[in-house]
Amino acid sequence: MSVIILDRVVKTYPNGTRAVKDIDLAIEPGHFTVILGPSGAGKSTLLRLMNGLEKPSEGTVSVHDTVLGKKNLRAIRREVGMVFQQFNLVGRLNVMTNVLTGRLAYRSWLGSVLHLFREEDFRIAQAALARVDLTEKAWVRADQLSGGQQQRVGIARALAQRPRVILADEPVASLDPLTSREVLDLLKGICQDDHIPVVANLHQVDYAREYADRVIGVNSGRVVFDGSPDQLTDAMVDELYQRAAPVKEPLHEASTLAHA
Ligand SMILES: Nc1ncnc2c1ncn2[C@@H]1O[C@H](COP(=O)(O)OP(=O)(O)O)[C@@H](O)[C@H]1O
Numbered sequence: 001m002s003v004i005i006l007d008r009v010v011k012t013y014p015n016g017t018r019a020v021k022d023i024d025l026a027i028e029p030g031h032f033t034v035i036l037g038p039s040g041a042g043k044s045t046l047l048r049l050m051n052g053l054e055k056p057s058e059g060t061v062s063v064h065d066t067v068l069g070k071k072n073l074r075a076i077r078r079e080v081g082m083v084f085q086q087f088n089l090v091g092r093l094n095v096m097t098n099v100l101t102g103r104l105a106y107r108s109w110l111g112s113v114l115h116l117f118r119e120e121d122f123r124i125a126q127a128a129l130a131r132v133d134l135t136e137k138a139w140v141r142a143d144q145l146s147g148g149q150q151q152r153v154g155i156a157r158a159l160a161q162r163p164r165v166i167l168a169d170e171p172v173a174s175l176d177p178l179t180s181r182e183v184l185d186l187l188k189g190i191c192q193d194d195h196i197p198v199v200a201n202l203h204q205v206d207y208a209r210e211y212a213d214r215v216i217g218v219n220s221g222r223v224v225f226d227g228s229p230d231q232l233t234d235a236m237v238d239e240l241y242q243r244a245a246p247v248k249e250p251l252h253e254a255s256t257l258a259h260a
């Protein structure tokens, strides 16, 4: 069973920008999937569609065979962990509280407002912090941590949701190369060892080649490559980044474009 399915999805923003143009896509379990493409390609829009933060203008998005709609949005969204480029932590709160917010979707509205967490929530949050190796920082203010540590807290918060998939939007774009590798190693480990599939937007080809099980190349709102990293030839990368006009047909073989 696919984790997420996009069925003929189109996304047109209210200002008329068509960010996603008729995309069919199935995210498979066990994979570290990288969505690769230049700025403005539609990568963030795709991720936001996958967790219901954006509603498709046409087509449907399903998470574990359930089509996203108004009624199931809250329930589905908690199964989908999000990791952000800017970490999106509350800096003045301590690390533990930030991770606990990953539990909010499981609590009542009132419990959420009052930050009433249960014993079980603490245990899950503690385990998530241990998983990212930050147990000793639990009671430190989030804004006292380095960028890499803050991103690991962001990942712990996603893990605390007990998600069935993690979506990471440019998770290392604000980090230096060494820290970027630590964060990508961690996400890859979560994918392989904890069996939580990861979909990450990246714009760096090298990281995609090194970490991805599958690369989905996106340009101008369309899928222009879909294959394993070793199918991603240099010619294909040039096409992905230099193509000016929108592609007419999605191409699924690196060789097709290499010879085009
Ligand atoms: N909220 C929005 N309203 C209007 N246009 C948007 C919005 N968000 C993104 N866009 C436009 O949609 C296109 C795709 O953007 P985005 O998904 O952010 O691409 P990427 O993440 O690959 O850089 C761009 O042209 C961008 O300017």
Ligand SMILES: [Mg+2]
Pocket (backbone or CB within 6 Å): 043, 044, 045, 170, 201
């Ligand atoms: Mg983006």
